[in-house]
Amino acid sequence: MPAPPLRTSPGALRAGLLGGAVPVVGLWLVQAEPSVRLDALFATLAHLSGLLAGYGILVMLLLMARVPAVEHGVGADRLARWHARGGRYVLTCCFAHAVLALCGHAAHTGTDLLSAAGGLLGYPGLAAAAAGTALLVFVGLSSARAVRRRVRHETWRAVHLLTYAGAALAFAHQLAGPDLAGGPLAAWWWTMLHTTVGVLLVWYRLVVPVRQALRHSLRIIEVRTEAPDVVSVVMQGIGLDALRAEPGQFFRWRFLGRRLWRTSLPFSLSAPVRDDTLRITVKACGDHTRRIRRLRPGVRVLATGPFGALTAHRRTRPKVLLLAGGVGITPLRALFETLPGEPGDLTLLYRAGNAAQLVLRDELEAIADSRGAALHYLLGPSDGPFDPLSPRALRNLVPDLDEHDVYLCGPPGMHTAAAIALERAGVPARRIHSEQFAF
Ligand SMILES: Cc1cc2nc3c(=O)[nH]c(=O)nc-3n(C[C@H](O)[C@H](O)[C@H](O)COP(=O)(O)OP(=O)(O)OC[C@H]3O[C@@H](n4cnc5c(N)ncnc54)[C@H](O)[C@@H]3O)c2cc1C
Numbered sequence: 143m144p145a146p147p148l149r150t151s152p153g154a155l156r157a158g159l160l161g162g163a164v165p166v167v168g169l170w171l172v173q174a175e176p177s178v179r180l181d182a183l184f185a186t187l188a189h190l191s192g193l194l195a196g197y198g199i200l201v202m203l204l205l206m207a208r209v210p211a212v213e214h215g216v217g218a219d220r221l222a223r224w225h226a227r228g229g230r231y232v233l234t235c236c237f238a239h240a241v242l243a244l245c246g247h248a249a250h251t252g253t254d255l256l257s258a259a260g261g262l263l264g265y266p267g268l269a270a271a272a273a274g275t276a277l278l279v280f281v282g283l284s285s286a287r288a289v290r291r292r293v294r295h296e297t298w299r300a301v302h303l304l305t306y307a308g309a310a311l312a313f314a315h316q317l318a319g320p321d322l323a324g325g326p327l328a329a330w331w332w333t334m335l336h337t338t339v340g341v342l343l344v345w346y347r348l349v350v351p352v353r354q355a356l357r358h359s360l361r362i363i364e365v366r367t368e369a370p371d372v373v374s375v376v377m378q379g380i381g382l383d384a385l386r387a388e389p390g391q392f393f394r395w396r397f398l399g400r401r402l403w404r405t406s407l408p409f410s411l412s413a414p415v416r417d418d419t420l421r422i423t424v425k426a427c428g429d430h431t432r433r434i435r436r437l438r439p440g441v442r443v444l445a446t447g448p449f450g451a452l453t454a455h456r457r458t459r460p461k462v463l464l465l466a467g468g469v470g471i472t473p474l475r476a477l478f479e480t481l482p483g484e485p486g487d488l489t490l491l492y493r494a495g496n497a498a499q500l501v502l503r504d505e506l507e508a509i510a511d512s513r514g515a516a517l518h519y520l521l522g523p524s525d526g527p528f529d530p531l532s533p534r535a536l537r538n539l540v541p542d543l544d545e546h547d548v549y550l551c552g553p554p555g556m557h558t559a560a561a562i563a564l565e566r567a568g569v570p571a572r573r574i575h576s577e578q579f580a581f
Contacts, residue, residue, distance in 0.1 A: 147386060149215030149455065159201050166197045169328055184246030188239050189319075195235035196316045196332075199278070199309050200339055202228055207342040208449070217451035218392075218408075219578045226285065233282045236275050236312075267318040274311025277304045296405060351446040358382060360443040362397075363419070365435070368501040371426045372469065373435050374412060377443050382418045385448060388455075389414050389476035390549070390577075393447030395422065399437050405430055406446065410473035410551075410577075412502065414480050420445065423501060425469040452549060452577040454480070459547045459573070460487055463540055465560055467493040467552020470579060474551055475502050478509050485514025489540055493520040493530065493556060524556070531560050533567035544568035550576040 150158075170190045177183065205212075205225045212221065248258035263269050283289060284301045293301075313336055316322055322329040358379035366374045387393070392410040396403060407430055412423035426432045452473055462481055464474040471492055478490050490510070494500050500519060510517040518539055520530035529535060537543050548569055550560055557578055564574055 146455075147214055148211040149451070150211045152216045152220060155212060155216055159204075162201070163194065163197055165331075166193050169193060169325075173325075181246050181249035184242050184249055188242035188246055191235045191239040191242060192316070192319065195232055195239050196312060198228060198232035198235055199312055200335055202232060202305070203309060203339050203343060207339065208346040208446075209342055210346070213449045214391075214451055214453070217577065218449045219580075220451075229282055229285065233279060236278060240272075240275060267315050270311045271315030274308045274315065277308035277311070281305050281308065351444065354385070354446060355444045358385070358445070360420070360445055362437055362439050362441045362443060364439060365437050367435075368423060369499060372423060372501045373426075374421055374423045374502075375434065375437065376419055376421045377445075378419045380418065382415050382420060385415070387411060387415050387420070387448040388453040389480045390452040390454070390473045391448035391450040392473070393420070393422075393445040393449070396444040396446075397434065397437055398442040398444065399433070402430060402433050402437070406444070407431070408449075408579075410450070410476070411448075412472040412475050414476055423469070423472045423475075425501075450577060452477075452551065452575060454482070456549075456575040457481065457547050459545060460484075461542065461546045462488050463543065463546045463548045464488070464490045465493075465548055465550045465552070465564075466490070467556035467560070468499070469501070470550075470552035470556075471501060471506075472551075473577065474549060475506065477549060478506065478515065479513075483513070483515070486516075488513060488515035489546075490515065490517045491520055491536075491539065492518070493552065493560075495523055496521055531556070531563050533563045536563055536567050546573070548574045550574055551579070554578060554580055 167190070170186075170193050173189070174186045175182065177186075202225055205221050205228070244255055244258055244262065247262050248255050251258060251261060253261065263272065281302055281304050284293065284298055290298055316332065317329060322332050358381060360377045360379035362375055363378045364374075364376040366376070368374055389411065392408050394406040394408050396406040409422040409424055411420060413421040424431055424434050426435055450473075454477070460483065462483065464478055466474045474490065478488065481488060490506065492500065492506070497519070506517055509515065520535075522528060522530065540546065543564075544567070546569065548564055550557060550564070552560065557576060561571075561574055561576065565571055
């Protein structure tokens, strides 16, 4: 029997990353020279903010390295949220570092800020550091919600690649800086941290996807219409068991078809892996998802993954409620079939605007019948007079709701409303396991 996959819990990862900042602050402390002079005070605070910014950049890269134990234990959506929040912190540290260094230099030389800036840029490596900071600020601004809503996902991703250039320039600046240049041990440790993260990035974001593509030779064997705007795509490959994909997880898919091959899109498995086939179910909501409907059998597919932590390992109770909204049914359909349970243990609530929008309905009903599981459709417009996701409505359908683990997947609005209603109905937040179809 193969060993269960390694998973890092969110708490352990958070503790590890915060703990990693301790030696960074320690490095600053041993070098800091107590002084009441204004220029020295600015300089010492500039060193602290610079070191923390450097560490923060490393953490940002690590969170996005797609390390399986982290992806499977923490979940891609949570990692993306931490990355976005951490990015703001890193930019604040970069900004503080630049301003404090500038003020320190101005106070030291007795010049104004503009002359001090000109003077600083003359130091070796500082022009590169300024360019690195400018790149990181540019990437940060492109991720602001107001900007992101207006740019295409591909453009935003392409801009994000500049992070690597920004991080490399910042690294060169840090090595030349006073905290590391004077201490070979500290410089070695800092270099090892960066090398490790660099190797993880190259391995999991480049080598593993190429290896998977060569090894599994995935091709589409069927494209089936499930509803007017929803299709299921069935793909077959070689040795797919080796992927160890679990129900509830997703892959990033690159279809080597016309006007699709340049983009990789995340879609959850809508059925467990069987007979060397993978299946996804896709709702057309934009240019790429509309093109997926036109794909034909024979098209090659590159799949990277599996990712995601919405799997059976999160379960803590015998009773489980699966709560799906719209196309969020896909991972829950796979879990509905495979989560272990006795008759009466599983309930699936499926929220949709009307009956025509329900997908995979025959399969869901067959699974409910064969497993003795409860299945309810919650139909109606989201702004209708009756809210089927209110705490009272949920408790009417599932009277012992607070005894359940809940797996929740749906569009952002429904997701937030359902999570609040579940907590009000007595389900503690730690037992609500969710995934959002948005990064
Ligand atoms: C973990 C996860 C699992 C998902 N599972 C399913 C599923 O099983 N079935 C399904 O129909 N949909 C699923 N989605 C949503 C699906 O990925 C998007 O609807 C699709 O990428 C939109 O592409 P588009 O170009 O047609 O639409 P667009 O109009 O270009 O984009 C619509 C939305 O999708 C986002 N998006 C676009 N491209 C990407 C990308 N490469 N990566 C992340 N987000 C992107 C955009 O930021 C935008 O918010 C999932 C999303 C995530 C994050």
